[in-house]
Amino acid sequence: MRMNEIVPVVEMTDIAIGFPGVKALDGVDFRLFQGEVHALMGENGAGKSTLIKALTGVYAIDSGTITVLGEPKRFSTPGESQAAGISTVYQEVNLCPNLTVEENVLLGREPRRRGSIDWKGVRTRTREVLAELQLDHIDPGSLLSTHSIAVQQLIAIARSVEINAKVLILDEPTSSLDADEVRQLFRVIRDLRNRRVAILFVSHFLEQVYEISDRMTVLRNGKLVGEYLTRDLSRMSLISKMIGKDMEALAELDQAPARTRASNGAGVTPFIEAKGLGRKGSVSNVDLSIYPGEVVGLAGLLGAGRTEIARLFFGADKADEGSIKIKGAGQRIRSPRTAIDKHIGFCSEDRKEEGLIGELTVRDNLVLVMQASKGWARRIPRRVQDELVAEYIEALDIRPANPDALIKNLSGGNQQKVLLARWLVTHPELLILDEPTRGIDIGAKTQIQKLVNKLAADGMSILFISSELEEVLRVSDRVAVIKDRALVAEINNDDVSVEDVMTVIAGGAQ
Template structure:
């Protein structure tokens, strides 16, 4: 820290929603020239605390001091004007506008003839190249670029504003290892310049790599503030989840015995799509968990989308239960016994303005057709059953799903597909941006489903997670399946070498 006085201080912050006390008297301090990690399980109150600070939510009780002076902001625009800039976990940009427009939206330089487009484009190119070492066409629309690039553009937009406090809410969720290193170099530079950085992540390695201090929340309450160098990882996990043992270590890593003798349920032969994924062969047996490992952009999601019919293959064949014909649409995939939890739960998974109950029964109702409506009573029974089974919190089926934490939203999507009793469940980054406890619950669920005979295609950017749940792993590099590992004792080093090409 470079200053004895906090630049930001939050005291006794309380915030409630109908039926939920999200924050119960939380304290938080942030000093100039430090990176301060905010940690906690999903539902601990991290996002709510940030949103009260940035004016998304009004504070019920408590005070906020910025540079020793009381402030009360009523919108993100007011927060930005006060010097508080935020990059949220889910990319919050305008996909139909250009990269340059997204960076300078609302702050465009103007002249007598209107907006000075050449100046905007030049400034955007300079910012991206000089601060993020990113060279792209800033005049292309944002949706022309992958999520990782969109995340970097969101960070660039925050850097373009003279901020005193920079809030990074899961900024690395969509970045590969090289991009994370690049971001951390930027964070260290800003820290050296005296900027105060609030860092939210679920990657423990990243917390200890860049953070000076850690504040832990649990169930909306302040647990404690610690120096990162003085808080062992096992103690951090224990304080976050309120348990003494590392739940992830309880999970088996080996494939089930006898799995190799099970029948193949889905099989791709020379399947591919121009510009997305080179032709590949991949079979998944009944009750088998097959993991896809590879760097961002290696082709993992593209395989998942081909299996679900979200994208159409233009070469090769796909057989389900020995029958050809492929899968021509998601509707057909559902009818043939495939469920798909997509990577981006915000835009492709949950329906924000519907309740937990409505989100859970959505796929089942769609498969029945709207003329065969599920009764409200039966919907409630189904929702309550899966809320109990998956430990969805808060346990209220009428709660709007948009007000749930990321991990609980993910459980709602899982419940939706489990209700359809799929033969194959495709999970694309099912634990992205969620806490250790929820991550362990989902991994245990995957293994339990496989033991009951369900096939699972498991995609994750966390290699340890892929190793933990998969009986077989297909490794991708540069949109090609380059290696396959099977059986007990698959080593992390082996897989990493295959990913790297070594």
């Protein structure tokens, strides 16, 4: 194999990076060779972006070594990494929308004559670079913001070609592109590969990874799982490596369905019914119904589009296609406010940014949704607050049982319970739980799972999202499988195993 004979362009050895309370990367090795497309795989939080940021000088590494073409390097700014020939194209296209295409290609490297930027030279050079990538149709003088995200990404690639990058990192480049645009991007990527550029490709789209990559490195929980040739690794084994269950263990995990309870047969109106729901750059064409008293699990890899679907249901993002019916009547959910008025609740996966009001007390956080619905003028009387808070602190076993503690000082599990209680006091008819058990201890986790079952038994509809397939199967009556930003299957949880679901995610490629 060629890769054993030559020196890698980039070699990272035993890399560790820690943030307060988290080991983001722990002893990870990574190598990248000329003329290959190397996919970095792993779920969200596995350490992919941290690894990329270490390589691009955004984060400093705590320990380990980075060599570029055999030379040891330490990057402390993006500029240093770029000077070493490493160039990155981020998902959110880090260019300047207010400047022209040619400026974005050459910003900071404009040809100059006696201190003055040689604009003719800029134009010529940009044309050359664009022509090299067969992108001659892009007008160098046009404003970047007038182009689609896809074209902006190609322009970002043109910038890295201009700086003669030896390494090109593409971080989720295809997440907001349509099929045509992806094809054009892949043509450029292959073209660069043939010109011996080393390409690091990160994507949540499994099929694209299989289409474009030669090799892959899999990370899980900040640790290296392994490095594989793409053609040697089946989709099935890739997924099991990403989520950390091997095939034998999976087979044993087969379990009896949690319960058979909800009847969603003819004659029953679903609480919510989405048809063709979608949003540009997010998910498309989602058909999903949830019946009263039913728990529907959303399964799929992190980043496949689960949270996006939840946000559309709750009006956190506005859908731009499709329709939603609630109890059989067509509705438009324009904002969280409208969703809440229609008795929908949503616990976000991002507790800190989208859930907690950290500097407020447990009491204030717990009654927030109810208070917001009542309006500012009609304060919930202290006595009622005390009763509600005491009731839910006891029911959910929130600790410390002190309503006046600041919520930011509680443990993750207890914070989560307060956020759950925030919705429960409003008696929603549909509760969307996005990763309700992530990052909390096992005791609290079991309590929450039990609670979900109890709520459903009392008639609530629940949309349950979790990265842990076992958990999804344990609590759900029905499982909707998401892959590559679309809903690919719905399975009644009769006799379903984790393996079955994974087979669906892998796309029956076996």
